[in-house]
Amino acid sequence: MDFEPVHRRSRRQLWLLIAVFFAPLATAFLLYYGFEDWRPSRSTNQGELLQPARALPVFELSTPEGTTLTNESLRGKWNLVYIGDGQCGQRCREALVLMRQSRLALNEDLPRVQRIFLTTGHCCDQHYLQSTHPGLIIAQSGTTGQPLLHAFPGAPAAEPEAGYIYIVDPLGNLMMRYSPEAPHKALLEDLEKLLKLSHIG
Structure with a gap:
């Protein structure tokens, strides 16, 4: 063998x-x-990541209360920003409610986030905003605020019906946005991840 x-x-x-x-x-x-x-996704965020993140231009805007909103007002906190007409139509109201509810759902991390409404005109429906959105920071863009508005891609200055919600980080950098079609839980889930990983704000 x-x-x-x-x-x-x-x-x-x-x-x-x-x-x-x-x-x-x-x-x-x-x-x-x-x-x-x-191929697996390279990121787990649900909002649209703005790459690279962009530092906002220097600005100084007035508020209905007679105070001033500046770059320094955004530093040290995570900022949810909505831009729209001060009379606040349907999309505006939906966005402001989503911002409010997402922030409230953060529980103990709630103080790390603030909400800002930049108005493009007709400021403002104070009865609705004050009664429904206490703590919301309102600022009037006016003529001096145009460079700031143009820093937000898809803002009403460029796309009147866009209605995005934006996230500005504690260093004053614009980094994410959410369209009206984004899932409602997307904003909260991304915020939770950002706050968990962040050592600033």
Whole structure:
């Protein structure tokens, strides 16, 4: 009876071990680079990440109470910003309610977030805003605020019906936005992640 040479069996076993070791790596490589539908998402945020984050221009806006909103007013806190007409139509009201409810749901992290409504005109429906959204910071953009409005992509100055909610970080950088079509829980879930990971604000 002929026996297979020992060195041939050893070589075959070696190649088998190599195949067992490298096959999963080769499969993963093929799925990742060969089939985009299989590729995992690079980020877990649900809002639209604005890359790169952009520092807001220097601004100084007046409020209905006679105070001033400046860049320093945004520093040290996470800021939810909505831009729209001061009479606050349907999309405006939906956005302000979502901002309020998302902030309230943060519980102990609630003080780390503030809400800002930048009005583009007709300021303001004070009865609605004061009774329904206590603590909301309202500022009138006016003529001097135009450079600030143009820093927000999709703001009413460029897209009147866009109605985005924006997130500005505690360093004053615009970093994310949410369209009216974004899931309502998206804002809260992203805020929770940001606050958990953040060492500022």
